[in-house]
Amino acid sequence: MTLRIYDTYNREIRDFSPVTPGRATVYLCGATVQSVPHIGHLRSGVAFDILRNWLEHEGFDVWFVRNVTDIDDKIITKARDNGRPWWEWAATHERAFNWAYDKLGVTPPSLEPHATGHITEMITYMEKIIDAGHGYAADGNVYCSPASIDGYGKLSGQKLDEMDQGESAGTGKRDPRDFTMWKAAKEGEPSWPTPWGEGRPGWHLECSAMATKYLGGTFDIHGGGLDLKFPHHENEIAQAHAAGDGFANYWMHNGWVTMAGEKMSKSLGNVLAVENLLGLVRPVELRYYLGSAHYRSMLEYSEATLLDAAQAFRRVESFVKHFPDQAPTQVTDVFAAAMDDDLAVPKALAEIHNTVRRGNSLLAGNDTAAAQEVAGQVRAMMAILGVDPLDGHWAKEDTGVPVAATKALDTLISAELERRATARADKDWATADAVRDRLAAAGIEVTDTADGPQWSLKQDR
16 A cells, blocks of 8 residues: 555645655644644644654654744734743743643654744855845845746645735835745844844745755655645745755645634634643543544534544543553554545544444453454554553543553453443343442443443543
8 A cells, every 4th residue: 555645736646755765754834832822733733743653654764844933923023012022932832832742642843943043044045046036135125036936826726916925015025926035123123144134034934944954955745734825835835946946745734623614713712722622621532633534624623522522532442441451553454545545534533443343342242352452453543643542641641540540440440330231131220220320429420332331530520
């Protein structure tokens, strides 16, 4: 089987063929650290973490770079409005993002370069673009001229004459369609020296310069949210091509988290911070939810769908906890085919739940050895999605109960549930009800499902 990816740039599914055999190079647009992260931000992190896991599973040495935009108009404005230095504001919110990534089990990138740490590379990049005749300096600003670059607009499908760069006109701009690579210094704002005067980076320049510095002039995959296609990614491509680089061979864009059909954003006032949602579900359950839809589709948020996803995760968790010492083994062929099909996670999850049902049937038939083999498959598949219930990352949940204690509790509760099942089979309803009431009094909630009884600790909401 071969991994096939939907390439946004060419608008088609393509076989993944890396620049360097055996290696996969990935650049992901990371956070602009202007505020606390919400689940719209984290969906991208989870989606591309799943991509990384699958690439590694397929034997690739993955070089994964995710940048941090730590200087930006919004950062400067928000810091000023709150009476704080821009660098302190950025660092504070970067820590919040790192906390959220870690909470949801997102693997740290191979490298996490910062915009402010790559001013030299940006200057060199602008010099290449100007020397090639695709850029110019005026009044301390530096602009790129997309009209001079072949193929501009292909990614977003927009016509050059109809484009709006979404930026205020700086002084000296020759064409309103030109975009800013470097902004002339303003009083009270941070700045760095360049051959064209003091100033600071424009938004698009940093990614072109950093991606090519660490992954080469041509690399494999560039990822990010759907909202970044234009102008950000379109302008990254323009700068790279103007500088003589091939840039990304594949473009992958994840869909938004929406509420009532609208993109989650601060301007709509419908932001759901990660920390708030962790009052409803455990971190592993939130990750399961964010990764459950196909990465290119919209994920419509509601509390009901979040709780449904958490319950679905618990059904898988309940099964694998019967075999706490069973290591992950191998994924099924059906799961692998789904993942190779442009990371079709919904199909992959359907296979996981079918496999869990098969395992529960084996348990019900007292074929423990076969059920244990199935548990190894389930763990392997869940690990690709980053939600293996027995992974050490989830060893201590928000309840503060260590996994060792949870395993012991599961053993005791499972014995009670088996006693209850036997009583029900014998139509001894008094004993069956007594078991359930005793568990309820101990704070154990039992739910009868098609996959057998599932238990969970009651939580105050």
